[in-house]
Amino acid sequence: MNKLRWKVYIIWLSLKWCFQVNLGDYVWYKEKKYNVANGVRCRMWRLHDLDNGDNGWVKRSECKKVNTLSNYIGSFKSAYRFYMTSWYDIWCNEGILDWMRQCNIWPKGR
Numbered sequence: 001m002n003k004l005r006w007k008v009y010i011i012w013l014s015l016k017w018c019f020q021v022n023l024g025d026y027v028w029y030k031e032k033k034y035n036v037a038n039g040v041r042c043r044m045w046r047l048h049d050l051d052n053g054d055n056g057w058v059k060r061s062e063c064k065k066v067n068t069l070s071n072y073i074g075s076f077k078s079a080y081r082f083y084m085t086s087w088y089d090i091w092c093n094e095g096i097l098d099w100m101r102q103c104n105i106w107p108k109g110r
Helices: 003-017 069-086 088-094
Strands: 026-029 032-038 044-047 057-059
Touching: 003 069, 003 088, 026 044, 069 088
Parallel strands: none
Antiparallel strands: 026 032, 032 044, 044 057
């Protein structure tokens, strides 16, 4: 696959990220809007400025993405930067190998 096709593929993957919650997104949690600051805990997000006794960590299932154009654009840009800086050169040189398919880098519904 040539470099242009990989870029188109990355744009397509990035568009799919727009509709799920990502780092930096605004989400609704208990009827208040928060910014997602971290996601390293399994099935949890850390919400910026949330004082809940657990340093802002909440279940991902309790968060709903704020549906705004700026939130969608932010998700797209974040995903695009991620793929272009972390995977683009690798995919151009090696393609997508089997072990890569097991990584947690694919948007939901893949």
